[in-house]
Amino acid sequence: xxxxxxxxxxxxxxxxxxxxxxxxxxxxxxxxxxxxxxxxxxxxxxxxxxxxxxxxxxxxxxxxxxxxxxxxxxxxxxxxxxxxxxxxxxxxxxxx
Amino acid sequence: xxxxxxxxxxxxxxxxxxxxxxxxxxxxxxxxxxxxxxxxxxxxxxxxxxxxxxxxxxxxxxxxxxxxxxxxxxxxxxxxxxxxxxxxxxxxxxxxxxxxxxxxxxxxxxxxxxxxxxxxxxxxxxxxxxxxxxxxxxxxxxxxxxxxxxxxxxxxxxxxxxxxxxxxxxxxxxxxxxxxxxxxxxxxxxxxxxxxxxxxxxxxxxxxxxxxxxxxxxxxxxxxxxxxxxxxxxxxxxxxxxxxxxxxxxxxxxxxxxxxxxxxxxxxxxxxxxxxxxxxxxxxxxxxxxxxxxxxxxxxxxxxxxxxxxxxxxxxxxxxxxxxxxxxxxxxxxxxxxxxxxxxxxxxxxxxxxxxxxxxxxxxxxxxxxxxxxxx
Numbered sequence: 018x019x020x021x022x023x024x025x026x027x028x029x030x031x032x033x034x035x036x037x038x039x040x041x042x043x044x045x046x047x048x049x050x051x052x053x054x055x056x057x058x059x060x061x062x063x064x065x066x067x068x069x070x071x072x073x074x075x076x077x078x079x080x081x082x083x084x085x086x087x088x089x090x091x092x093x094x095x096x097x098x099x100x101x102x103x104x105x106x107x108x109x110x111x112x113x
Numbered sequence: 114x115x116x117x118x119x120x121x122x123x124x125x126x127x128x129x130x131x132x133x134x135x136x137x138x139x140x141x142x143x144x145x146x147x148x149x150x151x152x153x154x155x156x157x158x159x160x161x162x163x164x165x166x167x168x169x170x171x172x173x174x175x176x177x178x179x180x181x182x183x184x185x186x187x188x189x190x191x192x193x194x195x196x197x198x199x200x201x202x203x204x205x206x207x208x209x210x211x212x213x214x215x216x217x218x219x220x221x222x223x224x225x226x227x228x229x230x231x232x233x234x235x236x237x238x239x240x241x242x243x244x245x246x247x248x249x250x251x252x253x254x255x256x257x258x259x260x261x262x263x264x265x266x267x268x269x270x271x272x273x274x275x276x277x278x279x280x281x282x283x284x285x286x287x288x289x290x291x292x293x294x295x296x297x298x299x300x301x302x303x304x305x306x307x308x309x310x311x312x313x314x315x316x317x318x319x320x321x322x323x324x325x326x327x328x329x330x331x332x333x334x335x336x337x338x339x340x341x342x343x344x345x346x347x348x349x350x351x352x353x354x355x356x357x358x359x360x361x362x363x364x365x366x367x368x369x370x371x372x373x374x375x376x377x378x379x380x381x382x383x384x385x386x387x388x389x390x391x392x393x394x395x396x397x398x399x400x401x402x403x404x405x406x407x408x409x410x411x412x413x414x415x416x417x418x419x420x421x422x423x424x425x426x427x428x429x430x431x432x433x434x435x436x437x438x439x440x441x442x443x444x445x446x447x448x449x450x451x452x453x454x455x456x457x458x459x460x461x462x463x464x465x466x467x468x469x470x471x472x473x474x475x476x477x478x479x480x481x482x483x484x485x486x487x488x489x
């Protein structure tokens with residue numbers, strides 16, 4: 018659905034759901050999710066959601082980033098080697 | 114402009130929060146044509162900031178009548194929740210699995226044990242089951258307790274609910290039962306005579322033989338107009354809310370509960386700061402610190418919301434219920450436990466008001482207790 022603009026070279030490699038993907042400098046983790054065509058499922062009903070507002074308000078882009086659950090992916094700049102997974106349902110809480 | 118025509122009802126309830134709405138719906142249930150006057154968003158609206166406990170174990174130390182009233186309300190709650198579910202298809206999220214109060218030091222544990230023993234003594238012939246539980250056993254009940262937790266008190270009577278859904282369901286049940294809800298209706302004028310009341314609000318004039326003041330902090334100003342007293346003051350409490358997580362807490366704790374949706378609500382503070390709704394980082398920090406000492410894993414969760422609200426507090430911290438001696442038919446109801454006491458307000462207090470007399474069990478809650486001359 019989404020494609021990169023040609024004038025912005027994709028130079029940063031991240032892993033989305035374990036698959037390598039390149040995004041431009043300054044892109045957020047949510048952009049990587051959009052490019053990969055993935056989204057989260059909600060904590061209560063498990064309904065599918067995708068990144069939406071891209072400005073930190075709607076919480077629809079929740080992702081597990083480098084092992085940390087429920088991150089707002091649109092607020093996290095992509096870094097080389099970043100591991101991004103869509104948040105599936107409620108995160109776990111409790112003793113390790 | 115001519116005076117508005119009078120709209121006649123069998124009961125006027127002032128205050129559209131949990132107390133007013135529970136009583137108004139209770140009066141409707143008794144078959145009374147009831148109007149509910151709600152001030153609007155300029156009101157302090159304690160009912161929008163509730164923590165959501167249906168809590169028994171620490172209520173009414175030294176005041177067994179309050180303990181009995183709280184127990185009675187917790188006992189009515191399942192009927193309230195079921196009735197609201199049937200009438201409004203709203204699940205108010207009631208769970209009453211029992212609850213614990215954590216103690217983070219030996220002195221806290223000893224003080225709690227003493228308090229619970231006194232509560233049991235004061236319960237008289239009513240069974241009051243509780244247990245003081247030491248940390249090793251507690252660790253099997255609650256996951257990931259911190260090393261600072263030395264023990265807890267437990268009673269089977271405690272629980273929690275969703276306060277916003279409760280407020281919504283009460284309003285919906287009220288209007289669906291034929292009650293008339295009037296928003297943006299701050300009472301501007303009142304006229305009182307025995308069993309004959311009129312109020313001006315929202316440019317309309319309402320009259321009824323019964324009038325109930327359930328306006329929270331607003332009662333302080335309204336009460337004298339109707340031959341009543343409600344010397345209540347604001348007491349601030351702050352609450353933190355975490356992101357949603359999979360269910361982990363099997364029961365509510367005095368200051369930590371996991372909502373049905375998975376959020377952890379963390380409270381609370383007790384602050385005498387007047388009508389000041391600000392939040393303060395040192396208090397928020399103290400709240401978070403105690404939560405993390407109780408359950409270190411809470412520190413991994415993000416706080417996504419926080420708010421403060423003003424409790425409606427009488428000088429002795431107990432509710433106020435009264436019928437005016439000068440103007441019979443006028444009642445007050447004030448408390449800081451609008452969720453816990455919703456069962457009693459809708460299903461016990463409202464029928465008393467409908468019948469025109471408060472049960473003697475409510476006598477100790479009169480505001481007359483604050484009157485030095487009357488008390489001497």
